[in-house]
Amino acid sequence: MKRVEDKVAIVTGGALGIGRAICLGLAKEGAKVAVTDIADEDGRKVVEEIKANGGTADYWHIDTADEDNVSSAFSEIKNQFGSIDILVNNAGIAGVNKPTHEITKEEWDNVINVNVNGVFFCTKHAIPAMKEAGAGSIINLSSIYGMIGAADLPPYHASKGAVRLMSKNDALLYAKDKIRVNSVHPGFIWTPLVEQLGKDSPGGVDEFRKQLDSRHPVGHVGESEDIAHGVVYLASDESKFVTGTELLIDGGYTAQ
Secondary structure (H helix, E strand, O other): OOOOOEEEEEEOOOHHHHHHHHHHHHHHHHOOEEEEEEEEHHHHHHHHHHHHHOEEEEEEEOOOOOOHHHHHHHHHHHHHHHOOOOEEEEOOOOOOOOOHHHHOOHHHHHHHHHHHHHHHHHHHHHHHHHHHHHEEEEEEOOOHHHOOOOOOOOOHHHHHHHHHHHHHHHEEEEEEEEEEEEEEEEOOOOOHHHHHHHOOOOHHHHHHHHHHHOOOOOOOOEEEHHHHHHHHHHHOHOOOOOOEEEEEEEOOHHOO
16 A cells, blocks of 8 residues: 555655665655755665665755755755655754753754754745645654653753654644644664664673663664654554644653
8 A cells, every 4th residue: 555655755864774764664655755864875875775666766965954955955856756745854963962061052053953943944945835735744753852851962852852842833833734743752763873872882782782672661672664654654644633743652661
C-alpha cells in the first residue's frame, strides 16, 4: 500500500541516521522525497538508494539556520516536484554538554539557530505551498528531552521543548487550512552518531550499549526505522484527525 503516494516530502537532516530512515520510509510509501542536509555526499547516496529501489528523490544542500538558503531551496523543490505536502523538520544538533552557568552565548545560539530557528524557517517557507495545495502535514522532531529533563545539555533541552510548543501552536494556527502539525519524541536511537559515542566511551561500545539499553523498559534502545514508521503515519492520511500532539517513541523511557 502506498500510504503517501504522489505526495512531495521535504526531509531536513536526511543524510544519516533517523533522517535517512525517514527518507527511505516515505519513498517506499510513494512520496517524492527532497533529501536535504549539509552532508552532501551522504545525502546524495540516500537519493541514489531511493532511485535504485524505484522511488523518486533529489538532493538539496540546506543549512536550516540560513533563511535565504531555506527559501531558495524550497522554491526549487516546489518548482521541480509541483508542490510541498509533507515537511519533516529533522535537522538538529546536540550542542555543548556544560552546566548552564558555563555556557557561552555563542554555544547557546549555535544550538538554537539550528534546532529552533531552523524549524521556524522551514515551516515558514513550507506553509504557503501547503496552503496552495489545500492541505499538508508538518512533523517536527523533538526528543524525550523536550518532555523531561536530564541535568545535561541545557541548550538542547531548551530547543526541543520549544519545538514541542511550536508544533502545538502552529497546529492551532493552521488547522483551518487543513495543515496538521505534530511533534515526534524519540528515546535513545542507535544511530552512527550514538555508536561513535560508544566507541569513544571508556568502557567501549558494548558496555555503552548495555548501559543505554538498561534505561529503556523494553530492554533496548530504538532503531532509526522505529522513528521513520511514526513519521510515515503522521505524514499519511491515516492520521487525518491527529494534530497538535506529541508522539513518544521511546521504549517506555518517559513512562518511568
